[in-house]
Structures are given as C-alpha cells and as structure tokens.
Amino acid sequence: MVTPTEVRVHAVVDEGLGNSSYLLDLGDGAALVVDPPRDLRAVHTRARAEGLRIRFVADTHLHADFLSGAVQLAHDEGATVLASAAGARRFPHRGLHDGDEVDLGGLRLTALATPGHTDEHVSFLVSDGAAPAGVFTGGSLIVGSAARPDLLGPNRTDDLARAQFASLRRLAALPAATAVWPTHGAGSFCSAPPGAQRTSTIGRELATNPLLRLDEEQGFVEALLGSLGSYPDYFRRLGEINRQGPAVLDTERAGTLTALPASAVRRLRAEGATLVDVRPVVEYAAAHIPGSLSDALRAQFATWLGWVASPDNDIVVVRNPDQDPADIVWPALDIGMERIVGELAGGLDAWTAAGYDIAATRVLRSEQLDPAGLRVLDVRQSSEYLAGHLPGAGHLELGSLTGRVGELVPAPTAVMCGHGERAATAASLLESAGHRDLAVVVGGAQDWADAGGRALVTGADAEPVTAGSPDPATEEAAR
Structure with missing residues (x-):
C-alpha cells in the first residue's frame, strides 16, 4: 500500500493469528520489519519480491499471541532490533524511550509510549520530513477498537484499560491523514472486531471507531472490558519468552518432521x-x-x-x-x-x-441433526453461541473443554461449531476422556436453520451457558 506521502508499506497478513506484520521500504533497498512472527517465511517472500534487505526490525510490545521473529532476524540478517526500553528485553536491541527518534535514512521513526495492551507498549510514528505519514500502532489503536488490556491478570486490567484510554487519545491527536497500521486484526484473540479492513487512518477511526467516541474514561473502560472474550492459555507464557528472546532456529531444519x-x-x-x-x-x-x-x-x-x-x-x-x-x-x-x-x-x-487399533467417529451434516434426539454440544466462542444456536444446545467453549470435560456425563452427543473443525477437536478430547457414541456435525447452526427454515435461539433468549449434561447434579456444578 502507499500512504498519502508515498511512504511504501507492505502488509504481511497471518490469517491464522489474525495479525499483520509490515515491511517499510526505506527507499535504498533496505527495509524495516514491524512485529514479525517467528515464522518468517511470508516476510522473506515479500521482501524478496520487493527487492528489499531487512536492516531493522521493530516490536511494538511483548507479544502474548506469538513469538517474535526479531531475534531470528538479528541473527540471520544482522538487523538492528528496536523496542521499548521499558520492556527490559534480555537480548541485544536498541531500547527506545518515549519521544526517541531513529534515523532510517530519509524517513524518521519516533517512539510513542502507548501503554494499555501491555505496560511497555510503544507505537512507531513514521515521518517523511516534517509530515507524519503513518503510525504502527501494534495493540493500541486497531481498526474499529483497541486491543485487550487483561493479559497481565485481573489485578492489572483496570489500570491498563485506563492507560489504553489515554493512549488512544494520544494517537487520535495525530493528523487525520496519518495512516494507521495495527498488528492485531480480525481473527486475533486480542479483541479485534470482525471485518476485512486491516489498516485505516486516524480520520477514519475518529469517524467510525466506537471507542474513540467515548470521551469519558469510565465509559471507555466499561465498553472495552465488556467486549472481551476468552483467550488461549499460551498467552500467559509467551510474553516472558519474548522478553528473554526466543531461541534462534536452524531455519533449514526447523520446518521438517522426523x-x-x-x-x-x-x-x-x-x-x-x-x-x-x-x-x-x-x-x-x-x-x-x-x-x-x-x-x-x-x-x-x-x-x-x-x-x-x-x-x-x-x-x-x-x-x-x-x-x-x-x-x-x-x-x-x-x-x-x-x-x-x-x-x-x-x-x-x-x-x-501394523495391526494396531483404530477408532471412528460418526459424521452428521447439520441438516441431518435432530436436537430432540440427542445431546447437542456447541463448542464455539460465547459470542458466537449467543449470536445464534440450536434450541436446547448446551455450550462449552472448546478452549475450556480440557478442564471441564468431567462435567459431562457420557451420553450420545453431537458436537458442533461453525464448520466442523473445532467440533472434531472437541470430539477427540471427549473420546480421550472415555466418551463414546459421539458425532461430529459438519456445518454450523446457520446451516441447520437454513436447511429447514428453522429459528435459532439468540441473544438474551439464549439457553444457559452450560455443558448441557443430562445429570442434574452435574448441571448444578456447571452453573
């Protein structure tokens, strides 16, 4: 993409993580990479396609949802790592404080302290001469929202949410034409809303981002915290690994299987x-x-x-x-x-x-499913379930199933999600816990409704969010 000031930035989107990393063309055959993951295949492919050599790599924060590729790029390419000095990283890097500038050879990078998603979060403002061209906002201002402030535990959540309020206002004060290049986007569990847009401008966010319309801090905090869903357990450990620096990998062998x-x-x-x-x-x-x-x-x-x-x-x-x-x-x-x-x-x-044992699991298409005939377990995220599910369907998020599988009394069960993949994962976990007579539903709740002209249960009229066990004692425990 090209910004209004002709600064060239190339987004590299990871659909699985729901994140974007960026290649900033420095104009002399070199590039700055922002928030690259450890899997650098797509980054290298794009750099080669653009004829760019990676000279700098910048991390906006200590990522919880992926391991950073910064250490690997420093090792493989000799790239200089730029990051917040407040992050106390344990590997060679140039630590930046609020307002510090880095000369990129014609372009200027300025570190802006924007805590909220994490304590040490910084955004990187790119300027071409005196004019701001764009800002890499990481997990601060994202398209249509702001990234979650609860990753450091419940004791820090309120403070970080209030810091996020101030950080978004700081970014919103930039010129309206300033491009916004966030890391987190649709598909990320860092609270990005759904939608196709991965980048924006300050002006567009001021006009459309509901959080920027909230001028009162308490209302902002309530709105931000009210939008949060669950997140993977590994989020709790990756930040510290990124602080220490992920191990450098042999890239020729790392992607192979013995x-x-x-x-x-x-x-x-x-x-x-x-x-x-x-x-x-x-x-x-x-x-x-x-x-x-x-x-x-x-x-x-x-x-x-x-x-x-x-x-x-x-x-x-x-x-x-x-x-x-x-x-x-x-x-x-x-x-x-x-x-x-x-x-x-x-x-x-x-x-x-070799003569070893095998197992099989029944498959049902969504239109074949009769929720009156067996237990239906919906393993989607709570927001998906509340948006529309089968009448009588029990609910247990896939991410919590390993810790709560004991709440389900074995019974004939059809497991469903949006398409079938998460349902199969859940069915395999149930099978490992001793459950039998399982079926994986291929297709989702909307497919079931469309096939028979039937109504889904939605919103405030949704069934209790329980495991749907037929055992009253287990149902009471799940509440």
Whole structure:
C-alpha cells in the first residue's frame, strides 16, 4: 500500500493469528520489519519480491499471541532490533524511550509510549520530513477498537484499560491523514472486531471507531472490558519468552518432521505423547488412532493446538502426504509448541498395516441433526453461541473443554461449531476422556436453520451457558 506521502508499506497478513506484520521500504533497498512472527517465511517472500534487505526490525510490545521473529532476524540478517526500553528485553536491541527518534535514512521513526495492551507498549510514528505519514500502532489503536488490556491478570486490567484510554487519545491527536497500521486484526484473540479492513487512518477511526467516541474514561473502560472474550492459555507464557528472546532456529531444519515407525509412535503414545491428527475432519472421523487429537490443518491450526495441547508433552503428527510439514511445524513454533518429535511414517496406513487399533467417529451434516434426539454440544466462542444456536444446545467453549470435560456425563452427543473443525477437536478430547457414541456435525447452526427454515435461539433468549449434561447434579456444578 502507499500512504498519502508515498511512504511504501507492505502488509504481511497471518490469517491464522489474525495479525499483520509490515515491511517499510526505506527507499535504498533496505527495509524495516514491524512485529514479525517467528515464522518468517511470508516476510522473506515479500521482501524478496520487493527487492528489499531487512536492516531493522521493530516490536511494538511483548507479544502474548506469538513469538517474535526479531531475534531470528538479528541473527540471520544482522538487523538492528528496536523496542521499548521499558520492556527490559534480555537480548541485544536498541531500547527506545518515549519521544526517541531513529534515523532510517530519509524517513524518521519516533517512539510513542502507548501503554494499555501491555505496560511497555510503544507505537512507531513514521515521518517523511516534517509530515507524519503513518503510525504502527501494534495493540493500541486497531481498526474499529483497541486491543485487550487483561493479559497481565485481573489485578492489572483496570489500570491498563485506563492507560489504553489515554493512549488512544494520544494517537487520535495525530493528523487525520496519518495512516494507521495495527498488528492485531480480525481473527486475533486480542479483541479485534470482525471485518476485512486491516489498516485505516486516524480520520477514519475518529469517524467510525466506537471507542474513540467515548470521551469519558469510565465509559471507555466499561465498553472495552465488556467486549472481551476468552483467550488461549499460551498467552500467559509467551510474553516472558519474548522478553528473554526466543531461541534462534536452524531455519533449514526447523520446518521438517522426523519419520517415526508405527511401533515407535505406539510407544510414545503409551508414554504420554500427544498424537495430533491434522487430516481433514471427514478423514479423521472415518478412521483415526484412538486418543489422538484432531486438529485439522488450516489457518487456525496452531491457535487450537496451543489452546488444547500441553506444551510439556511430546507431539507426534499424523498427516496426509499432501500436507506440507513446514505448514504444520512453523505455525506451532510461532506459539511456542517446541516439542514436535516427529510424524507417523506412512501415515495411518502404516498404523493399520501394523495391526494396531483404530477408532471412528460418526459424521452428521447439520441438516441431518435432530436436537430432540440427542445431546447437542456447541463448542464455539460465547459470542458466537449467543449470536445464534440450536434450541436446547448446551455450550462449552472448546478452549475450556480440557478442564471441564468431567462435567459431562457420557451420553450420545453431537458436537458442533461453525464448520466442523473445532467440533472434531472437541470430539477427540471427549473420546480421550472415555466418551463414546459421539458425532461430529459438519456445518454450523446457520446451516441447520437454513436447511429447514428453522429459528435459532439468540441473544438474551439464549439457553444457559452450560455443558448441557443430562445429570442434574452435574448441571448444578456447571452453573
């Protein structure tokens, strides 16, 4: 994209994380990269396409939703790392305080302290001469909202929300034509609203961002906190890893999987390893290794892997031959899942050829689902469930299922989400906990409604958010 002052910025969007990193063309064949993830494949591809060499890398904050690629770029490219001095990072970098400037060779980068999403958060204002061209706002001002202030725990949430109020007002005082380049966008669990727009301008945000219309601090705090949903458990540990600096990786080998014979995989399973089946839902359901975790390979694969699998367990992958190991390993490394020890050589065919046991899960299309005939468990986020669900459907977010599976008395259960992938993950967790007679629903609540001209339950009329257990004692415990 080109800003009004012809400063060239190239967005590199990670649909799975819901984030954008940016390449700022410095005009001399060099580039500044802002908020790159550890998986740098897309960043390098875009830099090569633009003929740019990465000379600087800047992090707006200590990211909780992914591991930063800054240390890797410093190692591989000799890039200078720019970050807030208040972050107390434990690796070589240039620590910036509020108002500090960096000469980028014609362009000027100014650090603006904008705490709220995190304590040490900074935004980076890019100026071409005297004119501000744009600002990298990270997790401060984002399109249509502001990033969540609750990642440092409940004792800090109110203070950070009030800091976010002040930071957004500071950014809103920039000239209306100033481009806004946020890191968090639609799909991020850092409270970005849905929508296709990833970038904006100060003027557009002043006109459309509901949080910028709130002039009173308390009203802002209530609106911001009222919009928050759940977030993955790994958010609680990645910030400190980013402070210490993620380990430098051998990029030639990091995206590969070691082939393991079926006998070794069987032994690892017995020793507590997590078998992660990344094949499409229908293939997993038709036949899979008992106790394996279904997490279909897609943009959101790594988020759910990190949410429901322990980072302390070895992981063995089960995949199809046409699924690229790099597309499995690199996203996992992005969120700090380091213990992928290999893959089942030969896939599921090798497992069955060895005579080992397999399991299957029934698949229902949404239009086949009769909620009066069996328990329906909806595992979408609360906001999705409240927006519309089947009558009588129980609710338990997929991210909380591992800790609450004991609330569900085993019973014939159809598990559903928006399409089927999260439902399959939930069904695999239930199977591992001893549940049988499970079905994965392919399709979502709206598909069910459209197929039969039926009404969904929505909003304030929604069913209680419980696990939908038929056992009254369990229902009471869930409340």
